[in-house]
Amino acid sequence: MAVLKVTKLGNPVLRQVAKEVDLQELTDPKGELQGFIDDMIDTMREEDGVGLAAPQVNRSIQVVVLEYDDNERYPEETPIPVTALINPVLSELSEERVQGWESCLSLIDFRGLVPRSASVRLKAYDRYGKKIEKQVTGFEAVVLQHEIDHLQGKVFLDRMEDLTKLSYQAEFEEFWVKRD
């Protein structure tokens, strides 16, 4: 297991368009990409993230990993089993928007209210080079848009429509979390 260092906003790698992964290289048993994907998963878990994109560990290639299971930052969402996506592309982004408070391991300590499409179509490959194509809605659709944005050199700040809804985590908990 290896936990990689997470790149933070200001590092130019986060603003680059990531390179497509060669599928032959991906599935080459002597290659290093499978180990790299394992390291990305370890890093995501260690940092308590719901997703991680390769540029966030300083590698400008099109790989993202996701996993969600009872994360205290997102207590009420549906679980997402651990998934690695290679060369993911989103299409058919719905006009219908949902607003959610996002955070990012590269913008540690910030939360921001971000509008996202409620539904997307995902095309990608899994870590073994098998094609994935599916319609995604709900929390997973939001996480996908956030992570795949990283492969285009974008962070959630770029998607915010109202910067008055940008907050530190502690102030978010104090002023913005709805209490019953």
Ligand code: ZN
């Ligand atoms: Zn992020």
